[in-house]
Amino acid sequence: MWNKMQEQQDRPASDDQEKVDPPLPSPIKQFEAGYSDRWSKQLLTWGVEARGIRPVHIDQRTDTQFSKIFFIWFTMNFNILSFSAGTLGPAVFGLGLRESCLVILFFNLLCCILPAYLTTWGPKLGLRQMVQARYSFGYYGVILPCIFNLIGMCGFCILNSILGGQTLAAVADNDLSWSVGIVIIAVISLLISFCGYKVLNWYERLAWLPVLIVFVVALGVGGKHLTNPPPSEPATASVILSFASTIAGFVITYSPLSSDFTSYFQPDVSSVKIFLYSYIGFLLPIVSLQCLGAAVAINAPLVPVWNTGYTDGNVGGLLEAMLRPTGNFGKFLTVLLSLSVTGNIAATFYSMSLNIQVFIPWLVIVPRYVFSLLATAVVVPLAIVGSHRFYNTLTDFLGLIGYWASAYGAIILLEHFLFRRGDFTLYDLQNWNLPRKLPTGVAALAAGIASVSLIVLCMDQAWFVGPIAETTGDIGFEVAFCMSGILYVPFRWLEIRLRKDT
Known part of the structure; x- marks a missing residue:
């Protein structure tokens, strides 16, 4: 299979492709061709990643540190936003601890499968996730899911920024406003995201450790209050399913960015290994x-x-109140906890920058x-505006955002397994940027x-x-x-018959 993919990427580009996607020999030469200022060139020599959505050639997929x-995923989710999502069970839906934990466990066991599986496509294709979606949604049709994806990522960055800002303000006994805290969190995240793949991976490998220490300390000083949760009313099926949603x-909603972080991995890596790393990293x-x-909420x-x-x-x-018994050390730990969201925001900024290029191809x-600069400029003011309606924002956002991502996942999977027979060589990588060679996306x-x-x-x-x-x-x-999966099959079959494309 890899020989076929190598031939696919090595064969000469057609005249049409050269007009649409002229070859650029390397990131530094590419940059020098269009940008002459010395500062930007210096960024590239320092290791700042300039590559956007252009495919990673099979010869450049050399990363063997697959545990990255x-x-x-572990660092992106080991933060106070995950903690906050769990509080919704008792605080918003009125569920008891047992019902909340069972919903959390079983629905995460199910829903982590899709984003974890899609990470295995990055090494095989060398394409970012939403570029892969062009092979089912088409060159122009993918713009719509890109818009939804950008909204979703922006929403998560806003929620994380609000939480980080609130936590910093709590440490300062409200001498620091939430707005200033939000700006601090966003700027730190920008600096990490700005540098790209190498720096981001280095940061994500280390950033979870202080967060773990903070939560262990919090449990050590506050765990005695968690031993006898109050009784709750019996939960109805409708409430449980609403919390599950x-x-x-x-x-x-991690599915539309899954492969953004694996496209530099060696293509012959075991898909099972990448899946398990990802699945456990989520779960x-x-x-x-x-x-x-x-x-804690109950x-x-x-x-x-x-x-x-x-x-x-x-x-x-x-969280600051839980750590307060440790005095000034608790304040230090709370500051570390506020920074836990930067791992999520930085990685999301990275994917947002790629999605913008798919959304506006030129x-x-x-x-x-x-x-990344643009994403920060959008997120900061929206986070400041929404900071005083956090729970309403969180509940409404998480409830809505899962609908489109679920439909997206069904369509992508059916295209791959049914129409391309699970064969990655049937994705012609030469056509990634050629509208006429890709599906129309109508189906x-x-x-x-x-x-x-x-x-x-x-x-x-609500x-x-x-x-x-x-x-x-x-x-x-x-x-x-x-429904989207059931409808896609006949629609895509008809599209293939009419266009005679693959």
Whole structure:
């Protein structure tokens, strides 16, 4: 298979391709061809990654440190946002600790499969995740999922920035405003993301360790309050499914950026190994911190100091209150905890910069790191505006964002397994940037859009509850996956028959 892929990438480009995608010999030469200022060239010599969505040639996929992908996902999720998502079970949905933890465990066991599996495609194709989506959604059709993906990533960065800012403000006894805290968190994340793949991987490999120490200390001083959770009312199936939809929205939305971090890996690496690294990297931090968040939230009303810190859903204040018995050391630990979100924001900024180039294809000539600056400029003001409605923002966002990602996953998987027979050599990598050589995307868009009518009936949001959801709870992400997949098969078959493409 690798010989076929090597031939695919080595064969001469067609005239059409040279017009659309002229060959550029190396990142530094590419940059020198269009940009002459000395500062930007110096960034490249320092190791700042300029490569955007252009395919990573098979000869350049040489990275053998495959455990990197475990640390990417582990650090991205070992933070206070995962903790906050767990608090939603008791705080918003009124679930007891047992019901919350069971939902967290079983739905994460299921939903981590899709993003973990898609990470295995990066080494095989050398393509970023949303560039891979062009082989089902088409060159122009992929713009729509790109928009949804950018909204989702922007939303996660906003939520993380709010949490980091709140936590910093809590340490300063509110002498530091949430807004200033948000700016500090965003700037630190920008610096990490700006440098690109190598620096990002180095940071993600180390950044989880101080966070682990903080949570161990927090459990050491506050664990005695978690031993006897108060009883709760029996949970209904609809409430459980609504919370499950929120939990699914947390992890399944990693699917559209899964391969962004594995496209430099050696192509002959075992897919099972990459899958397991990724799956455990998702599952371990998410389940542990979400369950901890649920346990702390359900016991917070019984601990006066915690309850005061948790006023108006201030998760940062709650965590600061848990660490307060350790004095000034606790303040230091809380600062470390506030920085836990930078690992998620930095990696998300990295993927956002790639998605912008897919969204607006002619921006492929602009170095990737420029878009990290743009992402920061968008996220900071929105985080400041939304910082005082955190719980409403978190619940509404996670509930909605899972619908489109679920439909996206179904379409991508069916294209791969049914229409390309699970064979990576059937992705002609020479065509990645040629609209006429790619599918039109009509089938994928039609399947996704046509499924919306049923998804709406199954939604359970604060501002709308569909008639089906009134009985079942929110089953929108399950319906999105099934309906878009069912519709895609005949639509794509018809598209192939009409265009005679693959």
